[in-house]
Amino acid sequence: MKLNDEIEYAYDQSNLKNNELIPVRKSSQTHKTRTRKLKDPNRRHFATKPVITDKWLQLDINDLRQDLRELYIMKQVLHTNLLSQHIRFQNSVTGIAQTYYEVFRNGYIAADHETRHDSSDISSYIHSVMDPHLQAGSLEGINLMFTQWESYTKLLSFSNFRLVSLDFIVIENTILVKTLGEFRFIVSRDTILGIFPHIIRNEALVQQIIGLQLTCNCTIDFHFDQFGRVMRYGEEADFMGAFQSALRNPLHLALLMEGALIHEESMLGEFDTLTVNEEPPETTEKPENVETQKASKASASDSEDLDDSNCSQSCHPRRNDVAFILS
Template sequence: MDPSDSVAEIFDVTPVRPRPVLAPRVPAITALATARRAPKRRKKLKWRARDVQASLEYNLNLDVMNLHQEIQRLMEYQQILQARTINRRDDLDGYYVKAIMEYHRVFENGYHPGATIDGTQFVLQVMDENITIGRFAGRAVLFHQWEQYTKALSGLELRYLHSRVASGEEQTIVTSYASCRCVITQDTLDVMFPNVMRQHPNIAAKMLGRVFNGTGQFAFTFDTQTHYVVSLDFEIDFLEVFAHLLRNPRELCAMFQGARITEEFLIGDVTSYQERRPHYEENVGPTVTEVEEKEEESRSGLSLEETWHWGNENKERR
């Protein structure tokens, strides 16, 4: 026996190959459950109520800032459009609106003759000589009313808000709206409510020093041929504002009893104003009354018989 012979050769057997050692098998159900198991999630930190509130306030502030920027952008765009409309020389409506805006600028703090902003020159350049204000006519009415309003409304602030235009072939009406702010003083009561101080001193004491905040509406009628303002009508909500200040219907009625405020919202003494002649009276002949008066004058020179004969003819004619 040779020492170099292997054991298999010595014992005449077939050698068996060694098998690798395997890990223990995992059941299929366990493997499937492991695969389907959701990955582990990290626990979220819970915000405190104070942090949530701070976050909401921050987001709201951002939204408000964005809205402010958007509003500012739209306002600038609106101003650009208005400027384009007004600056068009072939657009009469734009010219008229610009003139009314200038009117509110000139009389923003009332009428002060000889001041840097001279309302007199503006009226002479823009208003017709026979401008009508309600049932009255003439530039003198406009000047006197501005004197009365400036005296009665202490610290007047008349701010232009906006306007609208109604165009026509012969006339164009520009209606403007403005805010009106002033302080009620002794002059206010003397000009507009002359009976309050004497008859209702308690109401006067309640009103003195109060702030008047109202709105006004102004309708300017332009002649499209001359481009002058030929008519001006305006309204100021006196009754509404004073009702809000007094909050007492009886005191309000007592205050407006004998008030010097006309239906055209003219204030103060208007007895010296010249009333405009109605349009139909300017184009027609003498009235029936005028004819009868002339006939009566001619009749006075007739004899009794002629007068009786004239009277019978007049009756038959009627």
């Protein structure tokens, strides 16, 4: 009994000492007491960091939201300005293409005392909207356009040049304006001599086309640079389709178009006489080709004296004529 009593007494005394030395603290008092005991400013900062960090993060989030709103508004403004500039540029280049058809509605003749005003207006317009080194196929030079327009006007009695449709296409750093148009022309002796000299001996074919008033479809491509100037020009006139409505016989059509002086970009005349000089030539004759031209004139004047065999050979289609139609 004494041993048990001593054990119980010793146990009670041990529990009493522990309770007095390590008093139990409430959880609410632990954080405050620990914060008060942190005298070092750095340690105090880390102790209260969770509360401060939340406030800073909330302020940062609000600032970012405001920045996003401002950036979105700026984006809308820039997009509107860019769209407006794009529309203005598109209207500008399409307007140039439309004006081109209006300016050359009835062709072009070099300036003289009677038509100096109109021709000077056309010349100033072309020089203002087209690059001086304008490319047309493999040739270059803005004055080539004037010489070709003179050829169209004189050889075809060119008239009623009008725009039918227009498309606007963006290709990398260039703008392509594709146009579809049409014009009217009259087949005259000048037309035959200047474009179809190979059928002069074929009087039957000449009589079929002389005096015809035809409508020809054409496609013209304007390639603009970023400054709105025409840097490349492409044209294709459908003379084949125009004469097809008049010549029912496909062999006659093949004979007419086989030797026609119609070159790339639908340029008319002798290819050697196409000029790209800075100043338009006063005459279409070149010094080195004087003898050749004299020989051609002599052959044309003596065409009536040719024998019937040569005439019959020119009147009948050759093998390559048939190949031209089949292709």
